[in-house]
Amino acid sequence: MIHAVAPGSAPQDSDVLVRVDDVRKYFPIRTGLLRREVGRVHAVDGVSLEIRKGETLGIVGETGCGKSTLARCIARLYDLTAGTVVFDGRDISRLSRRRMRPLRKGIQMIFQDPIGSLNPRRRVGSIIGDPFAIHGISRGEDRKHQVQELMRVVGLNPEHYNRFPAEFSGGQRQRIGVARALALRPKLIIADEPVSALDVSIQAQILNLLTDLQDEFGLTYIFIAHDLSVVRHVSDRIAVMYLGKIVEVASVSELYARPRHPYTNALLSAVPVPDPDQADQRERIILVGDVPSPINPPSGCRFHPRCPKAQNLCTEVDPPLEVKKDDRAEHVAACHFPVEVGEKLSRARAGIAQPERQAAVEVSHEAVEGAIGPKEKT
């Protein structure tokens, strides 16, 4: 494993490739003839992160929690509503599209949809050659050689240079996306759910490819996924996201050994465990209700309507992301009542009324023993 930073010590500035500070992205909701703004989707709402050179930072969270929006903010595909993004020592958060252009070489993205991310009307060679064309790096035969070399690197047959995306399988298409992202030798690659749309049997191939490329080219990755089982195997550290905010960041081993945020605990309990004996032992945490709308996020801790440990304080004060007692310096969580090691969350009872309790009854009577049922008021 490439560990640029000794665990436990605060990272030096020179080790940090990307510093994300209190980034917010709100999408206005407009209606009517006059396009009046009637609300805002708080897609990313105050995210701070550091990504260190050479590491892979995994970002996990349910669909719709703002992972892609955060990724697009870091890649400056979106203008930020607030906050700063410092890339390689340079504040890029307010750069115009034109000023951003040369810097794009350093930050590349791999997209989720292997079909949607490749223009169906263009040949693979010209798709992969795009970066060279856009930045005026090479042309003609030169470019063709470079593209074919890239195709070889990502495990595609260079002779398929003239084919169209539709003639490739899902995994191969994702390799095309990887080749395109790799073309400019970026420092950072943001992979937004790169394997979510692939057959399980192909996922590992792409993950292995990404790992190999990281070793070969000294890449830094932000690796986004909606479940922990995928990120776990490629990440050095994992950030857990919920409704536009980061709720916990820790190294993989820490996160698995000592998950402090109740949401992280719930996510972990949902990771399939192959060993049936172990599966029986493990507690299953069933969350109450659905993810609330990011248009009007809950007050205080956003997780409180679903959190088994929620108390009155949680509805009022937004817990800061900070190092909890007995944790290492790099392990932070945003929770007033962090989960202790050995604590059985499935027995916890929220101290506040949680409106979705009716829905939870239906879920829990089918769920395994130990699921969080609604507390009967006694």
Next chain:
Amino acid sequence: MSVSSIDPAQSALSAPEPSTFGEEGEAAKEIQGRSPWQLAWARLRQDKVAIGSAVVILLITLVAIGAPLIAHLVGHGPGDTYPFIGEDSYGLPIGPNRTFLLGADDLGRDVLVRVVYGARVSLIAGVVASALAVLAGGIVGMLAGYFGTAVDTALSRFMDVILSFPLLLFAIALVSLVGPSLTVSIAVIAFFSWAVVGRIVRGQTLSLREKEFVEAARSLGASDLRIIFVDILPNLVAPLIVYATLLIPASIVFEATLSFLGLGVVPPTPTWGNMLSDSLPYYKVAWWFMLFPGGALLITTLAFNLLGDSVRDALDPRYARLFKA
């Protein structure tokens, strides 16, 4: 970082790295780089209706181009009147005979030659007006769809307004002011057709703009211009071709209607529309005068509609064909 830490039990993630290119069972197809265009072309070539209608259109085009030659062979110009051999003793047009293969008209002119010359006007009006409409609609629709927001709102409203104008009446009003001519007809037809194309192109651009490949281009630093031309436009070409082929017959009908009402090409230049208008008082005595220009008009629009339908089918087989059960 390495993947060796993968839990062996998670077989899904520990599949061996394949060394071959044709991974994941689904063998790569053997066809070498067949573009969507080539595939569409292949489908089109197997479509008998498409071939048939294309041949008919080709013939009509050849006839239109060769109109002077035909006139020369027959020996009658399109405007030549033959009051003595072209009309009977009552001054009525004479029917098809050896001199006038398709008969003569009210002024004793050769219907065959005039029908042949009429094809020129119909084809020019149909093709040029459709091309203009597709061009204007394509550009406006693409700008509205791509840039969105205020530009979009303004352009969309503009198109809505045009679409709620009573076209033929405005054409009439316009012609009454500037006087009829082929140019005016083409302008009127194009002006009232582009908004339909614009609306459709706008919708498609709007959805293309949200595609990840556009996002990918943006993340590479591509300019708006490059995205429009390299990423969006190629995906609009197919629908634009379909609309062009379906607009041509509609424009031909529009031109013929204007000519029929005396608002199109000015006589004595022959058009199918003004020939039919001239034939109206004579339909009881001179069927040929009505049938041949009418038949030519109908065959032409039929052929274009059939071809347009086939082209649509070939370019995107998911569309339901309009005229194929």
Next chain:
Amino acid sequence: MGAFLVRRVLFGLLVLWIISVVVFVMFFVAPHDPARLLAGRQATASEILAIRHNLGLDRPILEQYGSWVWKLVHGDLGFSYRGSVPVRDLLGSRIPVTASLAFGAAVIWLVIGVGAGVLAAIKPRTIADRLVTFFALFFYSMPTFLLGLFFLFFFFFKLYTAGFHLFPGSGYVNLKDDPLGWADHLILPWFALALVTAAVYSRLTRGTMLDVLGEDYIRTARSKGISEGRVIVRHALRSALTPVVTQFGIDLGALLGGAIVTENVFGLPGLGQLAVQSISDQNLPVIIGIVIVASLFIVVANMCVDLLYAVLDPRVRLT
């Protein structure tokens, strides 16, 4: 619904306003002398001067526009230069003819179009379906005036010479004078105008009906033992009608255009015939009047269709 109604009416007013500006600019501001045009070809210089003064062409443009619109709103469309008849009265005598033609044709095209579409959809890929398809293509490619000419030739002239005096070849009688004669005079024009558009409707209905018939709730309805006729009428047709209504709104302009053409083929003394006559006479007040009245009709009718659509499909109210 209220907000939707307000928005829709506002848009209709906007369109009317734009049309008034366009017409005004076209006829009064464009680089030609409106007085000369309005006076007609044989007018003398002094007549032109008088007209110029009457029209207030010496006043500022905006003022001219204001007073013109003011008159329009009060139904004052000026005078036809032919016989100095008020344009309003002239149009008033023609509108019933055009309305009879357009209304009857619309009913026929909806009935035939939807009917043929349903027929094709419930028996897809049969002879009936193929016949409907063939005729749809045929009529779709057929210019309205050409169909009118063919009708005249076959259903009037050929029948007449064969001894069947079924339809008159031209002319019009008032509905209240002679309802049967009215229908008899209009039946050929109605069909000539209707069949061309019915073609599109049959394709549209067939397509949506096929989609709807394949959906789950229809299968459920069938499996519950509801009779096939009921399934088609009650469930499938209802959903299939929504796109038909939208299309109908779009086609109102075409209906009017088609009516103009049809009147000229069948010698019906409606607005269309008047319009074409007025052009050859350069009778601009009449042309302006027809354009304005027709626009008003289309805008209002379009509005009604949209409101009907909003009643049928609640989702559109949101957009």
